Amino acid sequence: MSSAFLGGARDRLLPVSIPFRFFVSAALFHLAAWGVLLLEADQLGGFTGGPGPILAATHLATLGVFAMTAIGASYQLLPVVTRRPLARDWPTRLSFWLLSPGICLLAWGMDRSSPGAMQTGAALVCSGLTVFAMLTADNLRRAGSVAVVAAHGWAALLALVGLAVLGMLLVWDFQTGFLDDHAGLAVIHMVLASYGFMGLLVAGFSLVLVPMFALSRSLPQRPGWAQLVLAGVSLASFACGRWTGNTAFNWLALLAGFGAAGTYLWLMRAAMARRMRKRLGLSFVLIRASWGLLGISLILGAALLADLPIPNAPALFGFLLLAGWLSTFLMGILQRIMPFLASMHASGKSGLPPPPSDLTPQTPLKIHAFCHFGALACCAAGIIMETTALIRLGAVFGCVGALAFVGFALIVLLRLRAFQQGS
Amino acid sequence: MSDAVPGKHWQAKDGLHIDTRGLDPPDPMVAILWHLEQPGQNGPVTVHLNRNPIHLFPELIERGWLYEVQHHDSGEVTLSLRSAP
Numbered sequence: 001m002s003s004a005f006l007g008g009a010r011d012r013l014l015p016v017s018i019p020f021r022f023f024v025s026a027a028l029f030h031l032a033a034w035g036v037l038l039l040e041a042d043q044l045g046g047f048t049g050g051p052g053p054i055l056a057a058t059h060l061a062t063l064g065v066f067a068m069t070a071i072g073a074s075y076q077l078l079p080v081v082t083r084r085p086l087a088r089d090w091p092t093r094l095s096f097w098l099l100s101p102g103i104c105l106l107a108w109g110m111d112r113s114s115p116g117a118m119q120t121g122a123a124l125v126c127s128g129l130t131v132f133a134m135l136t137a138d139n140l141r142r143a144g145s146v147a148v149v150a151a152h153g154w155a156a157l158l159a160l161v162g163l164a165v166l167g168m169l170l171v172w173d174f175q176t177g178f179l180d181d182h183a184g185l186a187v188i189h190m191v192l193a194s195y196g197f198m199g200l201l202v203a204g205f206s207l208v209l210v211p212m213f214a215l216s217r218s219l220p221q222r223p224g225w226a227q228l229v230l231a232g233v234s235l236a237s238f239a240c241g242r243w244t245g246n247t248a249f250n251w252l253a254l255l256a257g258f259g260a261a262g263t264y265l266w267l268m269r270a271a272m273a274r275r276m277r278k279r280l281g282l283s284f285v286l287i288r289a290s291w292g293l294l295g296i297s298l299i300l301g302a303a304l305l306a307d308l309p310i311p312n313a314p315a316l317f318g319f320l321l322l323a324g325w326l327s328t329f330l331m332g333i334l335q336r337i338m339p340f341l342a343s344m345h346a347s348g349k350s351g352l353p354p355p356p357s358d359l360t361p362q363t364p365l366k367i368h369a370f371c372h373f374g375a376l377a378c379c380a381a382g383i384i385m386e387t388t389a390l391i392r393l394g395a396v397f398g399c400v401g402a403l404a405f406v407g408f409a410l411i412v413l414l415r416l417r418a419f420q421q422g423s
Numbered sequence: 424m425s426d427a428v429p430g431k432h433w434q435a436k437d438g439l440h441i442d443t444r445g446l447d448p449p450d451p452m453v454a455i456l457w458h459l460e461q462p463g464q465n466g467p468v469t470v471h472l473n474r475n476p477i478h479l480f481p482e483l484i485e486r487g488w489l490y491e492v493q494h495h496d497s498g499e500v501t502l503s504l505r506s507a508p
Contacts, residue, residue: 013477080448080477080478145447146447146448208448208449211449211453212448212449212452212478215449215452215453215456216449216453217429217449217450217453218429218446218447218448218449218450218453276453276456276457276460340478340481343480343481343484344477344478344480344481352484352489353480353481353484354484355481355484355485356481356485357485
């Protein structure tokens with residue numbers, strides 16, 4: 001038997017530099033995505049796909065912000081949830097050093113329509129994602145508890161394989177044009193990336209993270225399984241519908257998607273209703289708003305399918321799905337877990353770790369939240385009204401908010417370092 | 424919290440004992456914090472877990488509780504808690 005006074009918290013924790021390099025990179029890519037949109041605001045409204053700055057900004061957000069956040073959080077949280085430590089640390093670092101230059105190169109290639117840069121960037125990104133997938137699969141394979149969370153992880157990995165293969169094909173098709181239906185496959189790639197890989201990770205981790213942050217009892221397993229099955233049916237039906245051109249599959253996908261989202265929102269509502277923590281703070285303002293934006297994205301998806309006359313509906317759908325639902329949710333989670341993780345790694349002269357509240361600078365978070373919602377409102381209105389000035393104003397809000405978030409991440413790191421040096 | 428507190432608990436000579444073994448996350452954390460937040464509870468409190476509750480520690484520090492962790496060969500963990508002076 002071993003004993004550790006005021007200690008033991010570092011067991012099963014990766015070195016702090018590993019999750020934080022992913023989180024700080026996510027904050028920087030967030031700023032870059034808004035920056036590209038600010039410079040090329042006139043191209044957002046009519047965007048329906050194809051190389052150019054909007055595709056670059058999209059991938060700075062999806063890979064740079066969403067995937068980096070999800071990977072950093074998975075490396076840190078999965079071993080804790082599954083009670084199985086990662087076999088080794090070095091592959092996590094390798095995945096970072098493949099992903100971060102790969103994302104930069106891919107986005108640069110997309111912006112400049114350079115096939116060589118896109119292909120090299122995509123190859124690096126896929127290599128990094130492969131390392132992540134192998135580490136996560138190894139951890140999930142050894143997981144002995146929380147089967148429903150592990151099953152979401154497996155489904156997300158399956159979606160990741162699909163989206164990565166499609167992504168490589170699409171990138172090579174920009175040069176060779178060998179695909180018959182580039183646009184159709186691009187839509188499947190986008191849906192697999194957003195609702196598939198990211199959506200399933202969000203839904204799975206939410207079953208543990210949201211009750212943990214809100215201090216609510218664990219959520220019932222059956223609705224969790226129902227949510228997973230419905231999401232799987234939705235994604236498979238959507239891919240079949242786009243592949244075969246049979247619209248019945250698309251409507252089935254939408255129906256199952258609404259079912260999955262409805263079940264997820266019902267579970268989140270249950271967690272909120274049973275919570276012990278009454279004051280949830282700014283992070284949950286973002287998280288709750290993201291739940292509403294998930295619903296709006298699906299309603300817009302239905303409107304697109306029904307061919308309703310909404311101006312620039314594809315761009316609006318993509319914007320509210322990515323900048324709305326996913327970005328809002330992940331920024332809410334990031335601002336909660338960064339000080340939390342820092343606290344677990346820090347210890348002061350007394351031997352006591354600092355409370356997370358001492359590591360959380362509130363002002364940058366307030367600026368970020370205000371600017372984030374301002375950015376969403378202005379850009380969405382700008383897309384609908386086809387007004388570049390509004391989109392540009394939204395992008396200014398987005399940049400200021402993203403800059404504030406970078407400041408938040410750096411202050412957390414500096415405070416962590418100050419506590420570590422003080423011990 | 425509307426539902427019953429997860430896990431088992433009993434009062435012994437050395438204070439309150441909480442047993443959260445067999446619970447999935449975040450139930451152990453919820454149970455422990457619920458007991459610590461009861462009026463007049465200053466410890467000592469002994470918690471029996473089947474995992475190291477690393478996400479609990481920042482919450483304990485935030486609430487002014489000190490903790491001692493004992494790791495057993497079986498993989499189980501015993502936490503000794505007392506409120507900070």
